[in-house]
Amino acid sequence: MTLDPHAVGAAGEPQRITWTAKDCSLYALGVGAGTGELAFTTDNTRSAPQRMLPTMPVVLGTGAGVLKKAGEIDWVRLMHAAQGVEILAPLPVEGEASVVARITEMWDKEKAALIVVECTGTAPDGIDLFLTRMSFFIRGSGGFGGERGPADTTEEPIGKPDETVSYQTREDQALLYRLNGDRNPLHSDPAYATKAGFERPILHGLCTFGFAGRAVLHAAAGGDPDRLNSLDVRFAKPVYPGDTLHVDLWNVPGGAAFRVRTGETGPNGEGVVFDRGRATIAG
């Protein structure tokens, strides 16, 4: 069965979600924040009222299920290829929202399909809080009669980065991160990971996304979550728990360009795990 190119615009049922200060702390610890970031990791530090890390909406309501509206999905050959988040209003540390997932793009790359799902989180008072954007690449699902779509024209920054922030991930990073919701054993069970073709369990791409967001927040937005308006990356390679992440940042008009690598970058981009990173930053 092929995909239906007319599924663009299809939306899932609204999903009611709630979150607490404890959830915000757990998320922050899961993406490596610690004693140096008490405003994100603790709820009652007098000098640092708690804030939600701006990348946290990616774990608040997940919308991949809406893909079923595009036709029969070959889940085994589906890859989460890119991720974005937009902060539309200050995010409370305790709150609730209604999340709606929507298929916003479908492109026929002949050998593969590229589908974009956006989730919008709306507060009970009707104010949109956040938008997350997931791009899925499905090998073998092209040729369904859709359009090829535009080429990605995001330019890779050139030259030495303006700043590099390095974070050491931990051996058990994925064990902690998965308590935010994604319990895929690919990130925890060695036997399962080996069967899937990896030497051992890999880190969640969205965990690395959180580390990258912290680097951007602190290096380019003065640590102020209200200044970080959006963050987008493309997933290039898997990260293993225990890897050191180097986030290279370049100042660009309106924000920052960035990439994440786990070592020195080779001539063909070896070592790069996230590329095409873009952040829009206010003020």
Place this chain on the structure above:
Amino acid sequence: MTLDPHAVGAAGEPQRITWTAKDCSLYALGVGAGTGELAFTTDNTRSAPQRMLPTMPVVLGTGAGVLKKAGEIDWVRLMHAAQGVEILAPLPVEGEASVVARITEMWDKEKAALIVVECTGTAPDGIDLFLTRMSFFIRGSGGFGGERGPADTTEEPIGKPDETVSYQTREDQALLYRLNGDRNPLHSDPAYATKAGFERPILHGLCTFGFAGRAVLHAAAGGDPDRLNSLDVRFAKPVYPGDTLHVDLWNVPGGAAFRVRTGETGPNGEGVVFDRGRATIAG
């Protein structure tokens, strides 16, 4: 106002508690278990069905509130002096229980009061699951007309330990552990900790208790939580997050004796943070 020596036997209202596999994972990670202990840290590792760490009952229902039945408590001068746990039945990873706290001992040490509170957790089918035992030392609250009580005759083990297990705690250990419930800013807020007389936030005594329990479980009970029947320690000195814990174990009839230290032990017990440790172990 003085304490009432006749409060022995007073019980609090039953408290209904529930816990999930996620709670068990969070607790295990909070006391330092990681990728080497997937049976305690993950819920879906095929080769290692999840188990609750046997020290976890100390965060399931806390009963210090029952102390109010003993009279007016000087909370500022109260110290959590010792802790024990008894496992009365195999602990499910998802469950519920009714917890009743009871004052079981009150001793008048002239300059201080020593009060023991026991909490019993009972499953809905009436089976007792666990018992926790907290000893509180309240400076300045002696002289209430109670008995002095027996001297502690627990003998310190002599000679070289049969085994020493070392664990490195992390800078952010208390930030993670506190998500199990005890959000006292003494363990997270530097300004608060300084005001309380410490150079920086200290680790929860019950977090160190969990590390000690893991050492006993793996070194003396073959990693099998069904073999660890009880664990008791006396808190001697505070631990700072980032300290390395050395758990010295001695085989004794019916189980193990142990102590925990953060460095070399001096002639007067310098470096010892837990002493009088006793574990009863089956089979």
